[in-house]
Amino acid sequence: MNNKKELSRTKVDLFCNCPRCFYLDVVEGIRRPSGYPFTLNSAVDKLTKHEFDHYRAKGKPHPSFIKENLDLVPLQHENIELWRNNRKGVRVNYKGYLFYGAVDDIWVSPKTGRWHIVDYKATAKKDPVKELDMEAAHHKAYTRQLSFYNWLLSMNGYPMDEVGYFYYSTGNNQAETFANTLSF
Numbered sequence: 109m110n111n112k113k114e115l116s117r118t119k120v121d122l123f124c125n126c127p128r129c130f131y132l133d134v135v136e137g138i139r140r141p142s143g144y145p146f147t148l149n150s151a152v153d154k155l156t157k158h159e160f161d162h163y164r165a166k167g168k169p170h171p172s173f174i175k176e177n178l179d180l181v182p183l184q185h186e187n188i189e190l191w192r193n194n195r196k197g198v199r200v201n202y203k204g205y206l207f208y209g210a211v212d213d214i215w216v217s218p219k220t221g222r223w224h225i226v227d228y229k230a231t232a233k234k235d236p237v238k239e240l241d242m243e244a245a246h247h248k249a250y251t252r253q254l255s256f257y258n259w260l261l262s263m264n265g266y267p268m269d270e271v272g273y274f275y276y277s278t279g280n281n282q283a284e285t286f287a288n289t290l291s292f
Contacts, residue, residue: 117209117256152230183214198260211257222269225257232279
């Protein structure tokens with residue numbers, strides 16, 4: 109294994125999906141070919157973060173929290189930008205390894221003080237995502253992702269709740285015209 113002994117969330121997920129691929133990547137340095145860059149998804153992710161940051165700065169709940177009757181606000185914490193950074197993220201030294209991952213967001217309950225891990229997702233399905241299909245491999249990976257981030261923050265002593273959230277932005281692919289505008 110390389111000298112750094114650093115394992116990102118994606119490396120841990122690689123191990124869960126294919127231990128042989130993990131070994132080839134981490135020990136032998138033979139990486140899988142890169143996948144497609146999801147630039148539209150990344151843009152939606154960035155814009156969603158900016159939107160929630162607006163409410164974070166005000167210490168107020170996002171309108172979707174009110175609509176869904178969630179007693180939550182975006183967490184105000186001095187390390188939120190560090191934890192979002194793909195090169196730094198939340199870090200834990202555990203059994204000789206440095207585990208890390210970059211969160212999309214953390215919401216907090218004003219009543220309980222418990223933190224909820226959040227991951228932003230973008231899609232363009234005909235119908236909005238109401239719940240995850242746990243038979244789908246990518247949805248299993250999504251739940252492992254939230255669990256991993258929750259573990260990282262718990263290991264750092266933060267008051268994590270076992271409930272996490274996926275915030276889906278669903279693009280309308282049924283519109284009559286595009287006109288260089290994608291509505292969600």
